[in-house]
Amino acid sequence: MANRRRWNIGVLLLLIIFGYVLVQFYLSTERIRGLVTPLEASEVDHTKLQIALISQELDNPFWRSVEQGALEAATKFEMELQYMGPFRINAVEQMKLLEKAIASKMDAIILQGIGSEQDKLLIEKANTLGIPVITVDTDEPGSKRLAYVGTNNTYAGQEMGRLLAGGQDNPSGVIGVLIGSQEAANQRLRLEGFKSVIKAYPGLSIADVRSSNISRLQAAQQAEQMLKEHPEITYMAGFSSLDGIGMAEAVARIKPAGVEIYAFDDLEDTLTAIHNKQIKSSIVQQPSQMGYEAMSLLNDYFHGHTVTPEQYTPISVITGKEMTAP
Template identity: 85%
Template sequence: MANRRRWNIGVLLLLIIFVYVLVQFYLSTGRIRGLVTPLEASEEDHARLQIALISQELDNPFWRSVEQGALEAAGQYHMELQYTGPFRIDAEEQMKLLEKAIASKMDGIILQGIGNEQNRSLIEKANKLGIPVIAVDTDEPGSKRLAYVGTNNTYAGQEMGRLIAVENKDPVGMIGVLVGSKDAANQRLRLEGFQSVIETYSGLSIAEVSASNISRLQAAQQAEQMLKEHPEIKYMVGFSSLDGIGMAEAVARIKPGGVKIYAFDDLEDTLAAIKNKQIVSSIVQQPSQMGYKAVSILNDYFQGRTVTPQQYTPISVLTDKEVSAR
């Protein structure tokens, strides 16, 4: 009887040990799964194509809009977008960031054309390493970039000239012009397009061209100085996004109601100035579309599809009528 009891106890102990071992096995399996799953996720994230977007100026509203479009497309195509840029406009800093992106072996790079040999050489270096480069906003002619996406800047400048001609029958008078930067290729192309139209009207002439450095404060200061030095100015034109607002402030102080202003892009303050009749109209680009299309082109390239080297995004003209309808 005692032997039987010991036997039963022994069997029970073995059963308890077996159950314990089985439970530990399942717990260990769960822990291993918990360790493996993040590793697999990390490898999946790492496998995503890494795209660098190098802006002209980090927190410029135009470039933030380019970033938003690029982020949307990157999410759609399962890519990782890294947005960067100088805090203030600095071509040298842009090229340093391009060098860094190449050294980091990014899968693709989106940037603004600068228009110098050093930038073209860096793009060629990326090309040799198999890194496709897309130029947005400003092209980099003569480089090994895969494609340009953005406004046809020469055409946009011509449209600005036609706005003055069409909205003012038999236009006569002096024009004050602001550009974001005299060194930026997109600004030069807009100015050249504008000049090509203005030259066909004998009654129109450009009094002065000044740079605002894409600063509202400097735009206002340059416009004010221009108006003081050339009181005969009847029209003012701005080719970067903050120029129109700055010019409106200067005109309100120096020559209220005496100058017609034509702006670029559709910042909220620009729209308000159009609505308040301080700005006649503004040529509007599609920066978000530029970013989206640039990433889409990279996806086409990675998929082995043929890429069209120049893809212009549309522009439109906003007057008080369109602003009121928004």
């Protein structure tokens, strides 16, 4: 009797495991199908030009702001915008979405440059099919994109270096740096610009450069590890939007009031940290303007006007002086 009971329980467990695997297989199949099949067009107004905006990460606040600017322009120019992106940063999925947009014969595509040969080949394919591509936030140099709209990332990195040096003739200190991703071209350009300024000051040195994977949690973890391994750090600089908050959390735990933090972008938590003097200053981009200007360039292109290959959107700096009480 006991053996039969164990046998029944074993069979039941196997059935449960089989059912779980079957469900996961079905969900994975549906997800892949959603990436590689043409866009659904049941609610699309085909009398308007169809523009695909492919983001780096679907619900990232920066990219939602790009979307808002693009939607504003789409309304003005009577175009139809379709916004898409991976749930988490994933270059492979971004390229699948680009393939999907091309297969769907979109009238134009706006996307972040990924910096891979496959991305360039896909942009060339779109160009061959008469689909203009505009890169935003990160360019894809050497590709057949129509134009780039976004921050001059090298200049932004240089500006971060000048901020940290603080206008002093001989600043001194040790710096810990976070970048969003080692693979992202915009992050590499910001870092290169930053280093080009820092090397002009013999008293300043960079102790470590780490990647946060554009995650607040990982930014905090990497910053904390840097502070433990390099207690001499007196400055920290972060080049993606969640780095500043993560660094502030780490500094509060490991070295309160002992590190000046320089951040990127103007997320609400970043602004609060500047107001509370946890972050010294932040370089602010204009993602909404990027989306709007990209759509404006497409409107010019479709009306036969010449399009400027590079259109840099402005940056600004927020410090405690600009902050007022909430």
